Amino acid sequence: MTEPQPLFPATGPVPCAEHPDTETRLRCSRCGKPICPRCAVRTPVGMRCPDCAGTRAISKANPTRTLVAAGGGLVVATLAGLGWGFFPDWQFYWALLLGFGVVETMVRLLNVQRGQNPRGVDLQAIAIVIVLYGMVLSRAVIMQRLGVDLEMLGELRPVVQRALYLRPIPDLLFALLPILIAWVRFR
Template identity: 40%
Template sequence: MAGEFCANHPDRPTALRCNKCAKPICPGCALHTPVGYRCPQCVRGQQAVFETAHWYDYVTAAATALVLSGLAGVLLSRLGWLLIFLAPTAGGALAEVVRRIVQRRRGRYLPHTVVAAMVLAALPALSLWMLLYVGLAGAAVFARLRGSLM
């Protein structure tokens, strides 16, 4: 078999390839990811892309969600059934504000942080409407922020 050799180990023949950059890699180098085998260089590069948020982005994102979501929750929970239509919109708007405040930097746990802050903000004025608001708006925020990570 006129095989190829690992890009990192020229003495090791291999049939594996990184499924991103198509570089030949030996089983010792190949990293198993949810999308297939990748070389260490590609995996490292990808992590750098995913995680660009600074630690203070988490703090400002949480603080923003705490204040804005707290206010929106109190306002919307007075509107009765209208809340069901307005909460996802409010969540989408909140996600946009957060994205702008962190200057579109990406953090893997940023969506979780924002939703946790929303839950926290709802606690002082907890009611059935507030729970409904947090559920609907929280899902919208999570989906929007998660989507912007891809």
């Protein structure tokens, strides 16, 4: 009976996964990939490879896929924004749908390797912009339905704010929800 060969031998220097010319004993604390001082990223939970530390920008590594993911997110944000605009009383559910719908669609379309979690500031930024678009769209729909134009926003503020679901509490809290979801998901 032969011992199964471990994927990465536990001792001895091995070539860095990023820089094959560099021998290293350092390993990513999450996936165990050999990393060298040049590509290792110091995190609170030890040294990690760029993928596990989330420092490799997916938008740079795979711009086409990122674009497709952003497109899918935009479709979901449009649907959620329209729904929110027509049925604003259900804003809690629209907020959840907008947040989770956009990020999960993006994750699906990013189609990263199994077990890997897409993350990065680029994805956070893209997702937040898409979510904001969905919310602006919902308010535009409400304004359209009520016949309110931008000039009226200055007058009768409390009434207009209420009508447009722009009160700090609870409306802006609901608006923060999808932004938070987008930020946390790709962190």
